[in-house]
Amino acid sequence: MLEINNISFSYGKQNPTLNNISFSLKPGEHLSVMGESGCGKSTLLKVIYGLLDVDKGTLFWKDHQILGPEYHLVPGMEFFKYVPQNFDLMPFTTVAENISKFLSRFFPEEAKQRTQELLEVIEMEEFADVKVKTLSGGQQQRVAIARALAKEPELLLLDEPFSQIDNFKKNSLRRKLFQYLKDKNIACIVATHDGSDALSFSDQLIVIKDHSILAEGKPNELYQFPPNIYVAALFDDVNEITINSELKLVYPHQISVTETSTMKATVKKNYFKGSYWLIEVISDGEQLFLSNSSPLNIDSEVSLSFNLPQ
Numbered sequence: 001m002l003e004i005n006n007i008s009f010s011y012g013k014q015n016p017t018l019n020n021i022s023f024s025l026k027p028g029e030h031l032s033v034m035g036e037s038g039c040g041k042s043t044l045l046k047v048i049y050g051l052l053d054v055d056k057g058t059l060f061w062k063d064h065q066i067l068g069p070e071y072h073l074v075p076g077m078e079f080f081k082y083v084p085q086n087f088d089l090m091p092f093t094t095v096a097e098n099i100s101k102f103l104s105r106f107f108p109e110e111a112k113q114r115t116q117e118l119l120e121v122i123e124m125e126e127f128a129d130v131k132v133k134t135l136s137g138g139q140q141q142r143v144a145i146a147r148a149l150a151k152e153p154e155l156l157l158l159d160e161p162f163s164q165i166d167n168f169k170k171n172s173l174r175r176k177l178f179q180y181l182k183d184k185n186i187a188c189i190v191a192t193h194d195g196s197d198a199l200s201f202s203d204q205l206i207v208i209k210d211h212s213i214l215a216e217g218k219p220n221e222l223y224q225f226p227p228n229i230y231v232a233a234l235f236d237d238v239n240e241i242t243i244n245s246e247l248k249l250v251y252p253h254q255i256s257v258t259e260t261s262t263m264k265a266t267v268k269k270n271y272f273k274g275s276y277w278l279i280e281v282i283s284d285g286e287q288l289f290l291s292n293s294s295p296l297n298i299d300s301e302v303s304l305s306f307n308l309p310q
Contacts, residue, residue: 001026002155002187007057009047017043019212027154028185030178032198032219034234035208041191045157048189049082051075061155081148082157087140089147091133095124098132099146118146121180123173138165142173155187162194174201195235199223207231224309237278237289243306252278254307255290261303270295
């Protein structure tokens with residue numbers, strides 16, 4: 001189990017980049033860390049990997065205390081793997097050679113089989129003999145993930161792992177990767193801006209704001225019952241609406257156009273989103289967004305109803 005106990009970290013004499021961070025993670029469990037740029041997500045991964053020395057607090061993986069470069073000549077925990085945003089690949093060697101770099105040369109058949117297995121996970125079998133320098137940024141990102149998995153770490157740390165991968169590849173890759181991690185009981189922490197990473201593939205979610213933990217819990221619970229507008233806005237557009245004298249956070253899909261209602265709105269814009277239309281309306285001088293199966297006539301008046309979780 002990973003235990004993070006009240007850690008704080010700052011770069012030099014600056015204000016803390018991480019401030020009193022605490023959480024735990026079980027073996028095989030997946031955690032997403034979300035928050036705006038500069039909130040400390042990437043720094044947190046580096047601290048957990050052992051690349052930075054904390055100002056205070058402690059970190060443990062099972063019975064091993066995680067210590068930084070002050071205590072290790074070569075920083076980084078050997079039973080963890082960390083995939084940064086710059087990938088750190090060998091550009092003049094092939095994809096297969098990059099993945100197999102840390103595998104034993106004494107067992108070539110096992111190394112070859114393991115490399116092939118990971119090429120299938122990242123959907124790059126046809127690129128096995130292609131030199132990394134000729135690949136796109138998204139392809140290099142996939143190779144970096146595969147190389148990190150080559151020796152089956154106990155904990156995988158991923159910093160914006162799908163940021164450069166095309167959408168048509170991203171969804172398939174995420175399904176394969178996170179299922180592979182579950183099958184191998186590999187714990188994972190993902191620093192991400194993408195709510196899909198957290199909602200679809202994480203067991204736990206932490207939201208960081210102003211360098212501290214603002215919210216934590218199960219992704220579906222934080223989505224359905226966000227504690228504040230900052231958390232809700234990480235997943236979707238969100239409206240602040242007073243309903244029965246109480247301020248509510250309401251997603252567009254929770255607002256419907258109905259035949260009759262006391263709440264009226266005027267349609268201002270329609271945005272095509274593929275499977276639905278996002279409708280911008282004005283109600284009592286306030287801008288709201290709702291989802292609808294078809295566009296609505298501009299400047300027409302509509303009645304609104306709400307479908308909120310109980």
